[in-house]
Amino acid sequence: MTPELQAAAICLAGLFIGYVGIFANLKPPRMGRLLLLDGAVFVVCAVTVGALYGASGVQFSIGFGQVNWFWFTLIAYAVLEIPFFLWLLPRIDWD
Numbered sequence: 001m002t003p004e005l006q007a008a009a010i011c012l013a014g015l016f017i018g019y020v021g022i023f024a025n026l027k028p029p030r031m032g033r034l035l036l037l038d039g040a041v042f043v044v045c046a047v048t049v050g051a052l053y054g055a056s057g058v059q060f061s062i063g064f065g066q067v068n069w070f071w072f073t074l075i076a077y078a079v080l081e082i083p084f085f086l087w088l089l090p091r092i093d094w095d
Contacts, residue, residue: 003058004076007049007069011077014045019084028093042077049073 001009018041023034053069060072067075 003053003069004060004062004072006052007060007073008076008080010048011045011073011080014041014048015077015080015084017041019088023088024091029088029091030093034088034092038081042074045077046070046073 018038022037022041023029026033026037049069050073058069059066060069062072062075
């Protein structure tokens with residue numbers, strides 16, 4: 001498995017657990033609490049990818065060039081989060 005695919009799979013697993021297992025069960029799902037928990041899920045994903053590739057010097061290929069593990073994880077997490085967020089959006093209490 002390539003480093004890009006492995007990092008994306010880690011992000012996807014974290015997002016799935018976060019959105020389907022945690023965020024969907026918040027009663028009521030408030031935006032502030034969602035942002036806090038989403039940040040925590042990202043930190044877990046980033047620490048996991050960092051533990052695998054942090055000191056290895058591996059460069060990750062992305063559409064516009066090469067980036068390190070942190071920037072790839074941040075971009076992959078943000079892009080992969082869009083469909084999950086759109087799924088949860090109608091359920092969010094904005095107060």
